[in-house]
Amino acid sequence: ETGVTQSPTHLIKTRGQQVTLRCSSQSGHNTVSWYQQALGQGPQFIFQYYREEENGRGNFPPRFSGLQFPNYSSELNVNALELDDSALYLCASSWPGTGDNEQFFGPGTRLTVL
Amino acid sequence: KNEVEQSPQNLTAQEGEFITINCSYSVGISALHWLQQHPGGGIVSLFMLSSGKKKHGRLIATINIQEKHSSLHITASHPRDSAVYICAVRPYYNTDKLIFGTGTRLQVFP
Secondary structure (H helix, E strand, O other), X not given: OOOOEEEOOEEEEOOOOXXXXXXXXXXXXXXXXXXXXXXXXXXXXXXXXXXXXXXXXXXXXXXXXXXXXXXXXXXXXXXXXXXXXXXXXXXXXXXXXXXXXXXXXXXXXXXXXO | OOOEEEEOOEXXXXXXXXXXXXXXXXXXXXXXXXXXXXXXXXXXXXXXXXXXXXXXXXXXXXXXXXXXXXXXXXXXXXXXXXXXXXXXXXXXXXXXOOEEOOOEEEEEEO
């Protein structure tokens, strides 16, 4: 059973650019959640995808968007990057049908916006 | 006010000491998670609780649903326990979302 993987591990962009982050969910998991963790803070919920549909969203602007693919892997896209978007982006996969809902986290992508 | 509050924010200890980290929350929850985050960012799930107490090795987690409070205890602490410990709750209004505390940074010195 493979764990949650994310790519890339690190990324440097400049203001105004666009970025795509990728997440492969743990085998058998159909739900992926994305979180933003600023330095020294706890993660903040961005959104969740369940069976290729957005299934809940946190307090993030529309320039944060996502996709989930039929194999349940997911992308997070951020347009018009701002300096404050610099953070660790974490994805977590889960299988909601079990009633357990434990989330398994990937190692994160560290994004730096200059 | 954050929905999940942790204390203390920072904690230093000598190897062997008993450690307690506290978490209070203000929303109705279906579960509470204790997570460990090492430098570099990876998060590992330690416990998921909805009532009572759980133990795994030197780690013990308790929760009091009526008081909306949970504690994580580390017995016989070791330098390898140095990490950020994060409490996260799963609210009733969205049971697939986690609301995180800001974490407690623990450093255990030999």
